[in-house]
Amino acid sequence: MKSYILILITFLIVFNSFSQNKTYKAEEIKINNLIDGLLLVPENEETSTLAILIQGSGPTDRNGNQPMVNNNSLKYLAEGLSNRKIATFRYDKRLVNLARQGRLKEENIVFDDFIKDAMDVTAYFKKDPRFSKIVIIGHSEGSLVGMVTAQENRADAFIxxxxxxxxxxDVIVDQLERQAPALKEDARNSFDDLRVNGIATNYGEGLSSIFRPSVQPFMRTWMAYNPQKEIAKLNIPVFIINGNQDIQVDENEAKLLKIAKPDAELLIIEGMNHIFKKITPGDTMENAKSYNEPNRKVMPELIETIENFIKALD
Structure with a gap:
């Protein structure tokens, strides 16, 4: 009995400590028929900076998850920032909602759809008097979406x-060179065909996930944007972050953005992978496993550095 009481008391202490750490309130927001998400607003704050999180590629939801990939990366990032008195909004991609509605047609999706969605979100919150500043945080594919969205004074800073x-x-060809070198040349030729002729037909079965006909309109419109040119258009504070254990986007990509935007801040976080989790250097098994570990928190260093950057804007 004493053992049971001790366990119960310990549980209550732990539960209470988690409750005390939560210093924000949550609000479901519907932007339009394709975009809805979760707003976290710090309690007891009349106005606050709002960070809008834009996720990476694929059918990614507001928490950073996809079917068969559950890591809660964006959920933990948003909650961590909101616990530090920075409001956050994260949303399900239109791919997620279209699939839920049974209306998803892959061939109708183009990259500019995601830019429009992000602009709609930004415009919605620009009208909200609770938020004194808007910061756009783009992850992976969302980085390019975010830097285009942030142009023309639509945001006060970009991360x-x-x-x-x-x-x-070029990014995909570099990835193939590291992970499947036998496919590199075929991919390069197919991308060149897509860029010049608007269609690619001479690709092997191993590349069908990239070049199947229903995906080509999206890929072609994505290729039309050069991140270095887009980030150079920004006249607002910019923070560029990458992890040195990222097996999807090499840290050299961040350095290219820094060259294109010399006044931007650049940070390479030691041990961080693509989904913000701390990984033992060089441990590819741990890295891959982390993509399906929903209880594994994101690195505190990421939250702290973003907090410092945002609060320095005031």
Whole structure:
């Protein structure tokens, strides 16, 4: 009985400590029929900076998860910032909502759709008097979406996490060189066909996930944007972040963005992978496993450095 009481008391202490750490209130927001998400607002704050989180590629939801990939990376980032008196909004991509509604047609999706969605989100919150500043945080594919969205004074600052510095075809070819070198030349030729002729047909089965006909309109419109040119257009504070254990986007991509935007801040976080988790250097098994560890928190260093950057804007 004493053992049971001790366990119960310990549970209550732990539960209470978590409750005390939560210093924000949550609000479901519907932007339009395709975009909805979760707003976290610090309690007892009349106005606050709002950080809008834009996720990476694929059917990614507001928490940074996809079917069969559950790591809660964006959830933990948003909650960590909101516990530090920075409001956050994260949303499900239109791919997620279209799939829920049974209306997803892959061939109708283009990259500019995601830019429009991010602009709609930003415009919605620009009208909200609770927020004194808007900061866009783009992760991976969302970095390019975010830097285009942030142009023309639509945001007060921009943060890129694991964003590409090259056009997407060059990024994918570099990834294949590291992970599947036998496919590199075929991919390069197919991307060149897509860029010049608007269609690629001579690709092997191993590249069908990239070049199947229903994906080509999206890939072609994504290739039209050069991250270095887009980030150079920003006249607001910029923070570029990458992890040195990222097996998807090499840290050199961040350095290319820094060259294109010399006044930007650059930080390479030791031990951080693509989804913000701390990884033993060189441990590819641990790295891959972390993509499906929903209880594994993101690195505190990431939250702290973003907090410091945002609060320095005041």
């Amino acid at each position: 890129s996490i694991a964003g590409a510095g090259q056009e997407i075809d």
